[in-house]
Amino acid sequence: MGESGARAMSAGAGAASLGSIVMVWGNHTVHESSAAAARPDVESAEWLRELADRGPRREAALARLHGVLVRVARREVARRGPRLAISGPELDDLAYQAAADALLAITGKLGQFRGESRFTTWACKFVILEVSTKLGRHFWRHPAVPLAAEDWDRLPGRFGFDPAQEAEWRDLLAAVRRAVDDELTPRQRQVFVAIVLNDVPLDALAIELASNRNAIYKMLFDARRKLRAALAANGYLGHDIAGHS
């Protein structure tokens, strides 16, 4: 089973015992109601019956589910394809691999389906996450920029600064760089540089750092908060009055 499938299912198992999601990031506590386990709809119940069966009925259901997963994976890689340095048969192979890994994960985790959604939506989540993970791994086969690179000249373009107005943003750019050096931990700095300066996809970075999407996102989240506070304190950005976007 792929890492993304494991991510989806470990989280799903955790939610099963909770009435609400409680996240604490920084000083904020967030409560979010989760869907309660429910009786599956008729079509979903039929999928579950067939997949739990033995013999030809199960085989037919597996073949049908595999067909759905392949179709979804191929459409998904085609949807993302134009933004990737990958195309043709390689992209098709990736879709088939994602579908195969997703099918394996789904059949191993059928008992964790709680009926909160349609079965096929739950199943398709596996293949979408597999596609993400495989594209993240693929990035390192032909990385555009080495992970250790640190080209600050890319920052103005990244944030749409007009070269003709360099006199206006030169100070801001220096302040961003100073805040990155002074305010961020070494790990936050590494994540900021990789994602913002080097344009490394977050999933690819998670793989390279032997981490996971959630941990990398949290590191970048904290880095963004620190940098914004530093820039606001020095008058480069307005203070965040509302507390959220």
Added chain:
Amino acid sequence: MNGWPELDRFLRTDPRDVGCAQAMDMLHVYVDLVVAGTPVEERYPGIAAHLRACGPCGEDFEGLLAAVRGEAH
């Protein structure tokens, strides 16, 4: 408002943001609600905030939504 909207937007964080793990845990439920026309941003504001801010999770959301709609036709 300031003169650096893209930088400002990137650095602005939403305290309701639940993070990737929670958002992905609920993604299938969230997508089915979207397809059903439920006002999902009101019901799950923390997930909505996360999907707006996190590129990879937003991409997975768009992908799953497209998959469900594609399979329905």
